[in-house]
Amino acid sequence: MSATEKAPWWQGATVYQIYPRSYRDSNGDGIGDLKGIEQKLDYIADLGVDAIWLSPVYPSPNRDFGYDVSDYCDIAPEMGTMADFDRLLKEAHERGLKVIMDQVLSHSSDQHKWFQESLLSRDNPKSDWYVWADAREDGTPPNNWLAAFGGAAWSWHPLRRQYYFHKFLKSQPKLNFHNLEVVDACMDVLRFWLDRGVDGFRLDVANSYVHDPKLTDNPPVPMEERTFLHWTHAPRLQRHIHDANTLENEWSMTRVREVMDEYDDRLAFGEFSEEPSMFGLYAGGPKRLHTGYTFDFLEDWSFRPAVFRKYYEELLKPLDNLWPCVTFSNHDITRPVTRWGGGQGDDALAKLEVTLLLTLKGTALMYQGEELGLPDVDLERKWIQDPVGDLYFPFGKGRDGCRTPMPWKANVHEAGFTTGEPWLPIPDYHRSRSAEAQEHDGASVLVHAKHVIATRKRHPALTHGDIGFVDEPDENVLTFIREGEGEKLLCLFNLGRHAATVHVPGAAHATEISCGDVSREGDVVTLAARGGAVFTL
Structure with missing residues (x-):
């Protein structure tokens, strides 16, 4: 980039991820909503971040809490109304905050009208909008693909007498991107929200839009390459190179980029959770996603310098046209102070990881509560709602521990998150780290995070170097x-x-x-x- 060129707004930006169910509840039903987020926009702006990324706010049966979308062009009733969304967008923009939405285009809910029509027969207008396949002669699924949430990635439906593919829950059927009508419909979803004024999208599992149409078996991860993470979950024992991470997936990213380029100054970044070697095929340059992130840092439990150095020197170095995203935390991952420190919190570690996040090269993605140094919450069985936790409790408790509500005030009902009963509990060791408790404490993680965000903006070497x-x-x-x-x-x-x-x-x-x-x-x-x-x- 020459001295006269201006970098895109998102390069070097700090993006603040909000998990809406757990941010702020405005009506006392125990679930965070759009009005609650609006009430906290001044707090967010005061952090100094450049954008907010909203996890899904669309209608959903909430089997996977919004990542199973039943209507891509509306707002979930528990989140509010479209008028609430438009007002939130306007208020955010007035504070100089960009708004990025999560888009889940790899799969939908089985309650979506597209799937409800597709399952009726093998010859209806949407019969090929999802991935259907015949059973083997003995009734078993057509191949060895495993679902990310456990078990086979295929479920039988008696109406069609066929299996349908789901990379996640059986209630999340996979959209068929080999059908260009499906692709066109998904691109129109993006245009719907871009026309309303949103500034971009985070694309959920962007590596999995296009599957191998031959339904080739996935190969195993070689024994000598397996780590403890592979053995935590059977699907990790496969290399996911046919159910996802295909060469053909590149053109789906190109289609997304073409839509984004119809609008000025917008951003599309992807989540790439498997096969990081494919990262450069899907993101970077003028015809792919603007950027994206892998799980190299998110799944690291070692906190060793070699992990960070290897990411830049081995994965990113050959990708000259890819500006990176840097992230240590999100709604799917054990929070970094727990992953790297353990226990019920470590403020020194929290300050260190925030400082590291904001000084590494890339667009920084910061998850709600990271600025407070929140640890994961160790939940009792009665609170577990995540399907992953339901599968493995108590040996693995799933993702609920990083999704508990934000603590706003230490000594009020439910830490100021709700006037009712929250959908997940707020422990005392979160209350003591509430935003109010930290705002006027010069030694707090929150004050430190604000300081580093502001200082990062003053140093061009940190934002664009x-x-x-x-x-x-x-x-x-x-x-x-x-x-x-x-x-x-x-x-x-x-x-x-x-x-x-x-x-x-x-x-x-x-x-x-x-x-x-x-x-x-x-x-x-x-x-x-x-x-x-x-x-x-």
Whole structure:
């Protein structure tokens, strides 16, 4: 990019993900809604973020809490009305906030009118809008594909006497992107919301739009490549290269990009949860999604410098035209302070991970509560609602622990989230980290997060600069240089649990970004455990 060119608004932006059911309930039914989000727009704007990303707000039977859409062009009654959405969009824009919506185009709910028609016969107008296949002679499914939520990825329907494909729950049938009528209908869904003024989309499981029409079996993950994560869930023991992650999926991303280019200044980024080697085929450049993220950081439990360095130097380096997204947390993932620290919270770790998130190269995706340092909630069986938790409890409790309501005030009914009974509980160790409790505490995670977000905006090297990593003798220390627009910054992070020393050039001087205790004698900087600092070179 030349000095006269202006980068797109989303490059280097901080995007704040909102899980609407758990953000703020305005009517006392225990479920967060659009009016509740509107009531907290000043809080969001004060964070300093550039955009909000809303998890699905469409009508849904909520088997997968909004990721099973029954109507792509309306608002769920529990979330409010279309008028509520339009007002939220207007109020957000007036505060300088972009609005990004989740789109779930790989599959729909089985309650969607498209599927309800498709299942009636093999020759109706929408008979081929979903992926149907005959059983084998012995009645078993047509191949070995496994669903992400357990069991075969095929369910039998007696009306058609066929199986239908579902990569997730049986109530989430897979749309057939080999039928161009389906693709056109999905592109019109995007236009519906773009015409209303939304600024972009996050595309759920964007790697899975187009399946192998031959229904070829997925191969196994080789035994020597399997880690503990593979053994946590049987579907992970397959390489998902035929039910998803196909070469043909590239053209579906091209179709999305063509729609986005019909409008000015919009963003489409994708979730790529499998086969990261395909990432560059789907995102980056003028004909693919603008950007996207993988699960390399989201599924990391080690918090080792090598994980971050490998992502940039091995996965991203060959992809010259791909501006990355950086994310440690979302509605599907154990929160980072629990993943990397354990227990009921670790404010030093929370400050470190927020600082690291906002100094790595890329568009930063921050999940609600990350700015408060919230840990996961350890739930009792009676509270489990997520189908993954229902499958594996108590050995695995699913995703409910990262989806509990936001704590707004420490000492009021249900932490100020609702006047009724919340759909998931709010524990005391979340109440003590409420937004109100942290707002006027200069040592809080929230105040620190605001400071780092604001400082990031003042440093072009952090928003738009390149990144290069520096070798360190201490395997717990992550060091990298951000450089751009005449600025060069040295970023030091001690990811370990003990103090560490780092040598810096004599001319380096500290910036306003640091976390934990940092001291310096000559060219030696000592970082406390979970400490970090940024220096100007």
